Amino acid sequence: MTADPDPVALYGTDEPLPERRLLTAGSLTAILEDGNLRTISFAGVEVVRAINYLARDSSWGTYKAELSNVSVATEGDSFKVGYDGLCSGPQGRFAYRMTITGDASGELSLEAEGVALTDFPTNRTGFVVLHPAEAAGGKLSIRHSNGMIEDTIFPSQISPDQPAFDISALTHCPAPGMTCTVAMEGDAFEMEDQRNWTDASFKTYIRPLSKPRPYIIRKNTQDRQCITVSVRADASATQRTTGGVVTLTLGGPAGRMPSIALFLDPDDLPDATASASLLGPVPEIIVRFDSARGHDARMLRKSADLAGALGARLAVEAVVETVDPSAEAAAIADAIRLSKVEPSALLVSPRREFKTRPSNHLPTGERPVGELVDALKANGIDCLIGAGTPSLFTEFNRNPPSGDADFVFFGNSAIVHAADEQSVMETLTVYSAVMETARHLCPGKSIWLGPCTIGMRHNPYGQSVAANPDLIRIPAARIDPRQQALFGAAFAVGVATQAAATAADRLILAAPTGPFGLLNEDGTPRSLQAIHAQLVAAAGTQRYDVSVNHSAVAAVAFQLADEIRILAANLTPAPIEIALAPTAKLQGVTCDDPELVNSHRASHSVGPYRSVAFQVARHGRRGRGP
Numbered sequence: 001m002t003a004d005p006d007p008v009a010l011y012g013t014d015e016p017l018p019e020r021r022l023l024t025a026g027s028l029t030a031i032l033e034d035g036n037l038r039t040i041s042f043a044g045v046e047v048v049r050a051i052n053y054l055a056r057d058s059s060w061g062t063y064k065a066e067l068s069n070v071s072v073a074t075e076g077d078s079f080k081v082g083y084d085g086l087c088s089g090p091q092g093r094f095a096y097r098m099t100i101t102g103d104a105s106g107e108l109s110l111e112a113e114g115v116a117l118t119d120f121p122t123n124r125t126g127f128v129v130l131h132p133a134e135a136a137g138g139k140l141s142i143r144h145s146n147g148m149i150e151d152t153i154f155p156s157q158i159s160p161d162q163p164a165f166d167i168s169a170l171t172h173c174p175a176p177g178m179t180c181t182v183a184m185e186g187d188a189f190e191m192e193d194q195r196n197w198t199d200a201s202f203k204t205y206i207r208p209l210s211k212p213r214p215y216i217i218r219k220n221t222q223d224r225q226c227i228t229v230s231v232r233a234d235a236s237a238t239q240r241t242t243g244g245v246v247t248l249t250l251g252g253p254a255g256r257m258p259s260i261a262l263f264l265d266p267d268d269l270p271d272a273t274a275s276a277s278l279l280g281p282v283p284e285i286i287v288r289f290d291s292a293r294g295h296d297a298r299m300l301r302k303s304a305d306l307a308g309a310l311g312a313r314l315a316v317e318a319v320v321e322t323v324d325p326s327a328e329a330a331a332i333a334d335a336i337r338l339s340k341v342e343p344s345a346l347l348v349s350p351r352r353e354f355k356t357r358p359s360n361h362l363p364t365g366e367r368p369v370g371e372l373v374d375a376l377k378a379n380g381i382d383c384l385i386g387a388g389t390p391s392l393f394t395e396f397n398r399n400p401p402s403g404d405a406d407f408v409f410f411g412n413s414a415i416v417h418a419a420d421e422q423s424v425m426e427t428l429t430v431y432s433a434v435m436e437t438a439r440h441l442c443p444g445k446s447i448w449l450g451p452c453t454i455g456m457r458h459n460p461y462g463q464s465v466a467a468n469p470d471l472i473r474i475p476a477a478r479i480d481p482r483q484q485a486l487f488g489a490a491f492a493v494g495v496a497t498q499a500a501a502t503a504a505d506r507l508i509l510a511a512p513t514g515p516f517g518l519l520n521e522d523g524t525p526r527s528l529q530a531i532h533a534q535l536v537a538a539a540g541t542q543r544y545d546v547s548v549n550h551s552a553v554a555a556v557a558f559q560l561a562d563e564i565r566i567l568a569a570n571l572t573p574a575p576i577e578i579a580l581a582p583t584a585k586l587q588g589v590t591c592d593d594p595e596l597v598n599s600h601r602a603s604h605s606v607g608p609y610r611s612v613a614f615q616v617a618r619h620g621r622r623g624r625g626p
Helices: 007-011 266-274 297-310 325-339 369-378 393-398 421-441 486-501 527-538
Strands: 020-025 028-033 036-042 045-056 066-074 078-089 092-103 107-116 120-122 124-132 139-144 149-153 164-175 178-185 189-193 201-206 215-217 222-233 245-256 259-264 284-289 313-320 345-350 384-392 407-413 446-453 506-510 542-548 553-560 563-570 576-579 585-588 603-606 611-617
Touching: 007 486, 020 066, 020 078, 020 092, 028 092, 028 107, 036 107, 036 222, 045 092, 045 107, 045 120, 045 164, 045 178, 045 222, 092 120, 107 124, 120 124, 124 164, 124 178, 124 222, 164 201, 178 201, 245 553, 245 563, 259 266, 259 446, 259 527, 266 284, 266 297, 284 297, 284 345, 297 313, 297 325, 313 325, 325 369, 345 369, 369 384, 384 393, 393 407, 393 421, 407 421, 407 506, 421 446, 421 486, 446 486, 486 506, 486 527, 486 553, 486 563, 486 611, 506 527, 527 553, 527 563, 527 611, 542 563
Parallel strands: 245 576, 259 284, 259 506, 284 313, 313 345, 345 384, 384 407, 407 446, 446 506
Antiparallel strands: 020 028, 028 036, 036 045, 045 124, 066 078, 078 092, 092 107, 107 222, 120 215, 124 201, 139 149, 139 164, 164 178, 164 189, 178 222, 189 201, 245 542, 542 553, 553 563, 563 611, 576 603, 585 611
């Protein structure tokens, strides 16, 4: 292999990665990163995904704590970590002393002693405990603040609202023969199902959302909180480890690959039109139409011209008030007829969906989206009509569309709550639960999945998306530098793998240009464009099962002519070895090693966040590996 690419090639930014340190006390291990713990494990079994201490401002922005006086000590079968933290910003200053201890018995404690240096407005300040999403459906015992015990389960389908309240301790079984109890001191805690935002966790946080917010921690007020993790395990309670070589095993036919589309905001239409010849294959474009922003028949006509230049279909996403369905449907139909556009589909996005709202809540004076769908059909719109949300799955889950739409739709962003690489890639593991829950809510409906991006197109939970002028890793930002890098391409392969496995009808991963685009500002292709071209070629083809023995790799297989192509991506920052059958010919996608491309080998080393494709003759697919 050639030398590893530089950080900008991998991540689109030269922001240094946070330092990670493995803490070990016998069978108890944890990773220390930015003062917080993640991947807390016992005997190789992950028992808690993360424990974070954080402060959120009055707009839910997360303070970047300044750490000082950091000390890490290990003594035989124990460790101890201490540091001072300072959260400082325009709204105030809050300081705390953190002490972390762990020992081989399976006991881990985190104690934070905080003090407000000024009046400190906050929506939440304190501990957050993340249980792995893999706990879904498993037994859960809740100790409430009055000492009462409630036996229940982690939700299997994604819960739109908090599944547990008034928590002082949680006990679950991470593996047969093992129990893990997390006890919490400070205020009452409650839990939310973070899979709503594709976070791969159940989050238990301090201070119930039912209390007023923001609240003010008055100057000089002290605040003590403590988290204690206790693990008990039989000698047999260990996790089977996977080998260092990743093996892909090709199976039989398994449905069809999803169709592919790009999304387009009219503000980006001039750039997209100017770059049309550079975009590569584009089968469909979905343009947003919002009369409140001045969009009219002329805009639709220009969008149709772009689609025509690309040989693409044009779908229209109509943003509607849903106050007077008949009048609004007539206005949309008139604009479409005046433009002489024949849309491939019409997506109905109620404006209320741009901001979060409680479950099963219809704002006063507004009508269900199904009435708008019916009115559009009555106005002679004879293309497919879909109903859904322009926001994230969260909003779809809380208020699913009603009525007789032909399909439903929603999107996802990978950085709503956390923006580190591990958390972003972990979101991929949640897509199967997202799709299962969506099908339960809207049985029999086709699902258009997307946009599925790293950054947020808009923010339903705050005033706006987070600014990111320095192109670093920031939660809830619209511009995420990794979208344009190898990391973004690998993430797209991961999303496509999940979309195909869950039978999404459409998959929307990118825009023509801009922060979510296939092209850089100078018109050069991003790594994502190569992935998009592969998926366009695969659209509607026969999909094949492909099993992977390691979570480091995402892979999807599909038929092209007389061959089967496997598109795979390394989802990690380290090179991996992929084992291939002798009949497989590896090709480059975002892997440009000349010795690798078009070669036949038993295995290949694939670099960090690189994506590859290889061909397997159909008659030669039965054998070891692919």
